[in-house]
Amino acid sequence: MQQYDQSPDEENDELYEHHRIQVDKKQSMVRIDKFLMDRLANTSRNRLQKAIEDGFVKVNDQQIKTNYRIHPGDVIVIALPEPPRDTEVIPENIPLDIVYEDDTLLIVNKPAGMVVHPAHSNWTGTLVNALTYHLQNLPTMPDNEGRPGLVHRIDKDTSGLLVIAKTEKAMTHLAKQFFNHSIERTYYALVWGEPDPEDGTVDVNLGRGFKDRRITEAFPEGDYGRTAITHYKTLKQLRYVSLIQCNLETGRTHQIRAHMKYIGHPLFNDATYGGDRLVKGTKFSKYKSFVDNCFKIIPRQALHAKSLGFIHPKTEEFVQFDSELPEDFKQVLEKWEGYVNTID
Template structure:
């Protein structure tokens, strides 16, 4: 019988711990007691059968990291459970309340009606509460904005955000205020009928004016915080990104990306795969000088650019979909945020001065 279940095991929750005396305190997130008639079974399968929405691979990673305990002792994923044994998930952070708390955070609302709203998210705002970011998120802000709406429950998964963008990516998101609207919009994203354009500054001179990147995406086994393109069609999720060049600055290129699919880090991983990492994308190495000269003057210029736009230079510029109730085609566009506008102008001035010299 499950006695307590307060959190799911997420990939970014798992941090490898030292097994020595300096190991940090661990906190119980899940507990289950094996039945008296329990037959011998591997602990990873035992837990996979009892924890909803968590893959067996995640449980195995948790066990290898020392987070799966039996009768208070860490065990590996191949340990076989016996009758009456107590199995716990012990994490190196306290459990938290999953309830979304409304917070009075300003929202840039591009469009709103009784069915949905479109929000322009600033860079630096986390979309959904998670490890290390339990407050101050876009979801908390939406909960405050809709706190008087009797049809909206921030803790109901049948309403709310239909899709996500990364913390340090700015731009447009759609929120469903009714369960039917979320189902309808979710199907539009699934069927690839939505229209999404992004603008990005990438390292290097993108030689062709336009192109398409096709490559399955999955987590990099050598760095679980990154996504990687795999040639094996049975690994990862199918992903397609179309791009075209908008402006060239020699060492960097301003591009437009159209998403055919919407995978985690899709543009970031795809552009890196073809040798054009997003400018100042720290997760994928874009916060290093990847193109240009070794002169100190140039290095100082690039560092100044990093200061102007202290995040990956990526903006969700447009979003289009069919209204769930009326069937009307809706298309929304935002301006580039100030940090990216200033970044582009700085590169224009740099190239202009070089041509004069």
């Protein structure tokens, strides 16, 4: 079964049929995840359950729950955001910004605009294409073919730090830390408005939107989606925008972007979550012109994965890596600081 997690920068919400299975007339009524486990290679029960929760598995053209029990004659269709494709990665000579490297792992600073791994509409030019050129024999996590070295990812238009595993032992060790939520991940974001309270925690389920599968939506009732926890802290208030620090306890798709929209403070110039318009401030032409100029400086969501902290797989000691804000982020921050100073 192909990896079903939709690329965070996916711009095509079409689904591609990967499997169509008709249940035998003599089949006993077992849970659908157990049934599919016996029939699909290279997958896991957790992966199947998530595919069902995200609406990629239908029975008789109807969405079902993970505890659905199949019936004789059922038609099961698995349709995913990526078309069927082999998992071969083509190495490409793309420069990497390497922050740290040893014989166990690599820390890279990904620029905004670079997709992390090959996926539909982005089979080349990705971080993984670059990694396979510069490094040989990178390990791959089970059920994650075509993504060597990766234990986590960030969105295409998010800049910042990623840890890459160079050995199977390192991959297992790091993956366990991500699973246990013990990795320290700090992001800097420029958001619209001034959060109240200034520091807080957003503990609201997130899941794929019902109307648009590309969007991650908040489900405060907890009846859909998966647990998602973001801790935020205001670093600088600039009247109409604020620089905040976010620390992730979980790692859901578009987590910070969706959580900040939910509390009314979408990321600056985040087109997917409503941050690419005037959310706060006046409608005067001078102010609108200023904001439009800021959008041109940072033509993406203002989000940067600033630091990573974890137990080193080899030394078993805690290590932490930090990065500078990229130039576009620094420039737009300086513009807002200057603007606020002129009106105070």
